[in-house]
Amino acid sequence: MKKKVLILSGGISKERLISLDTGYQVAKELKKNGYKVKISEPDNNLEKNIKIFKPSVIFNALHGQFGEDGYIQSILERFKIPYTHSGVISSSIAMDKEISKKIFIKNKIKTPKYFTYSYEISKPDLIKKIKRKLKFPVVVKPLNEGSSVNVYISDKTNLGKILYKLKSYKKVMIEKFIDGREIQVAIMGDRKLGAIELKPKRKFYDYQAKYDSKSKTKHIIPVELPKFKFNQLMNAAFKAHKIIGCSGVTRSDFKYLNGNFYLLEVNTQPGMTKLSLVPEIALYKGITFINLIEWMLKDASKKK
Ligand SMILES: Nc1ncnc2c1ncn2[C@@H]1O[C@H](COP(=O)(O)OP(=O)(O)O)[C@@H](O)[C@H]1O
Ligand SMILES: [Mg+2]
Incomplete structure (x- = not known):
């Protein structure tokens, strides 16, 4: 029997629209593959939705405040249902750019001053x-x-x-300001999945460069780097993922200048539309969108 998946999406953060898109696309893909799916907002109806639908796993498609910062994760712990991505503490650490930078520095991961x-x-x-x-x-x-x-x-x-x-x-x-190349790395559990370089036409990789297809950010995969530099990059992302205690999939954002990788942040809830960066990196490694989602669901089940 296929799992019953409740997808949490929307929310009240400034990234609500991106989350709705992630939720919708993950739902569509799961339905296409025979799963029973329900999409729910993280609002007062969540408990009722869970009681009625009885999901075997919750896919967290939220981004930003209250969805990516440990807040919803602590509510989900109460339901005792496995959920995807990182848990309470790692989510809140990764979401706080100041605390996470202090951890990067302590662990000798370069980050901009x-x-x-x-x-x-x-x-x-x-x-x-x-x-x-x-x-x-x-x-x-x-x-x-x-x-x-x-x-x-x-x-x-x-x-x-x-x-x-x-x-x-x-x-x-x-x-x-690090005037360097923009490179992002996906980690998938214990796997250093891969990296992608972004060349925005705009001044930097801002909201429009990320989501407006007309702004035409160029995606480059594989990233052109000497092998030892690439390994160094993957190791830095993996180390950051592990020391923060992340689970499931994360995406770390780096700037690369004069041979140095500067870690800006670790994203514990990276975008998961079909055109998002993690699915693109996964596909390059032969992992289709549904494979990736199914891995996340399985990983969620293992976690709790
Ligand atoms: N110190 C920096 N030097 C150069 N570019 C930066 C720096 N900080 C942020 N940026 C640009 O802004 C984008 C978003 O910054 P980031 O710290 O990743 O915040 P967010 O959580 O909003 O993604 C980065 O992908 C990069 O293009
Ligand atoms: Mg970022």
Whole structure:
């Protein structure tokens, strides 16, 4: 008998639309392959939906706040039903760019230099601090968003405007801008699955470059790197996945400059539409979309 799968998608994060797309596409693929599927929002009806549908496994297709940060995972633990991807603590660590960077640094995984800013010093003082510690340009970003939402590159002139836009976060990350190649790595359990390079036509790999097909980001697979460099990259992603304690599939985002890989973040809920990066890397390795989803379901069952 095929498993009954409840797919969690939507939610209230800024990545709601991406999650709905992931959920819909995973559901379509599972239905095509004979599974019983129900899609549910992570709202007040979730418990009722679970009681009525009685899924054997939950596919977490959420992204961003409350879906990728340990919050929904801790609710799912209560139902005692296996769910895909990472658990409570690893999800919350990976979602917090400041905590995860501290862990990367402690474990000798290179990451761009940074400091956090809580609007505690004046703009002129901040500019001085940036010049002293990082140098312009810098990247200003929230600590816990995804999909490049509210990620900005700042030279000195637009810093004030950007900080004003991000005021509601109360605390932001200011990071050295690494003007290098954009390479992302997929890890699948104990397997270093592969990597893909992205060449956005835009200034950086922003929201539009990620999701608007007209913006035409070029996807390059296999990534052109000498073998030993490629291994170094895969090892860094694998190490990050393991030290954070991730499960299932993750996707780590790197910048590559002057022979160094700088880890920006580990994504515990990477996009899973047919055209997303992890499915693309998997396919290159001969793992079809349904194979990948079925592996995730099996891995979820094993986890609990
Ligand atoms: N320090 C940096 N140097 C250069 N580009 C960066 C830097 N930080 C972020 N970016 C660009 O912004 C994108 C999104 O940043 P990231 O830290 O991965 O946040 P998100 O969680 O929104 O994906 C990256 O893929 C990259 O293109
Ligand atoms: Mg990213």
